[in-house]
Amino acid sequence: MSFNATVRDELARIIDEKEAPRRAELAALIRLGATVGGSSAGRYRIELSTENAAVARKVITLSHNIFGLKTEFTPRKNVLHKANNYLITIPAQRGLNAVLDQFGLMGGKQPCWDIAPGIIVDNKCAIAYLRGAFLASGFIADPKGDFHFEISMHSEQLATAIQALMARFDIEAKTVARRNAWTVYLKGTEPIIDFLALVGAHNALLKAEEVRVYKSLRNSINRQVNAEFANQAKATDAALHQIECIEIIEKSRGLDSLPRALQEFADLRREHPEASLRQLGEMAKPPLSKSAINHRVRRLDEIASSLQNADE
Numbered sequence: 001m002s003f004n005a006t007v008r009d010e011l012a013r014i015i016d017e018k019e020a021p022r023r024a025e026l027a028a029l030i031r032l033g034a035t036v037g038g039s040s041a042g043r044y045r046i047e048l049s050t051e052n053a054a055v056a057r058k059v060i061t062l063s064h065n066i067f068g069l070k071t072e073f074t075p076r077k078n079v080l081h082k083a084n085n086y087l088i089t090i091p092a093q094r095g096l097n098a099v100l101d102q103f104g105l106m107g108g109k110q111p112c113w114d115i116a117p118g119i120i121v122d123n124k125c126a127i128a129y130l131r132g133a134f135l136a137s138g139f140i141a142d143p144k145g146d147f148h149f150e151i152s153m154h155s156e157q158l159a160t161a162i163q164a165l166m167a168r169f170d171i172e173a174k175t176v177a178r179r180n181a182w183t184v185y186l187k188g189t190e191p192i193i194d195f196l197a198l199v200g201a202h203n204a205l206l207k208a209e210e211v212r213v214y215k216s217l218r219n220s221i222n223r224q225v226n227a228e229f230a231n232q233a234k235a236t237d238a239a240l241h242q243i244e245c246i247e248i249i250e251k252s253r254g255l256d257s258l259p260r261a262l263q264e265f266a267d268l269r270r271e272h273p274e275a276s277l278r279q280l281g282e283m284a285k286p287p288l289s290k291s292a293i294n295h296r297v298r299r300l301d302e303i304a305s306s307l308q309n310a311d312e
Contacts, residue, residue, distance in 0.1 A: 012054035028132030245304035
């Protein structure tokens, strides 16, 4: 099962204790995931299709428990994607128009392109609506890859309203128009994890946190390894330059012309071309401090440079 399907399955099993949040979640499920059809006689029907059995059960349960609506359930097989698909139909019946009125979906009135008034009465309703919106038309990628989150809809006003609901809980969402739809999306790991925590996807949250820690550790190790390689390359270049300086001095006037301290350093460097300056300082007798070993390197470089300039 994909991470997206796992999150949807976990959220679909959450049933709020109070009716207001349950109504808000059903409103979002129908608003973002269903189509409403009707006749000239004003008899409407709702159809909602989903690939997640738990989401299908939730739509049916909420429709029955809150409004006493009759539903029809049709399992189908998606031949192209080789996956199950479930069609929930709420046929024309007494009381359905009143539900559509509450949800802002016609029912004898003009449709509401925003969240219908009276749906969000408190924070619990806001959370439930966000949960329903994700279950209806949301997608979340596997955190092991390019972690991203989005909810799609056909109304700019609704996208702005959902963005505002997230902002209510300090989750910064962005909106973008894509063809004939609008998308609310979260950018970055932190807001996605905050959303999962908010709507109650605790198992998915733990997995996302685990992946985030793993990625952070891996990146830290990669940075350390890269830094070590860079330092090693720098040290190797420096050692090669020191050996070149020694060879210039030897060919030009001989190492015997150098002070005893520089001769000892030159001998150490030639014997241990791969050693760092710190290691060379420890090998010296007596051992040399960092400043002392750096002073010898600078003197060799100055002498070699002056000899090269004299030859030119």
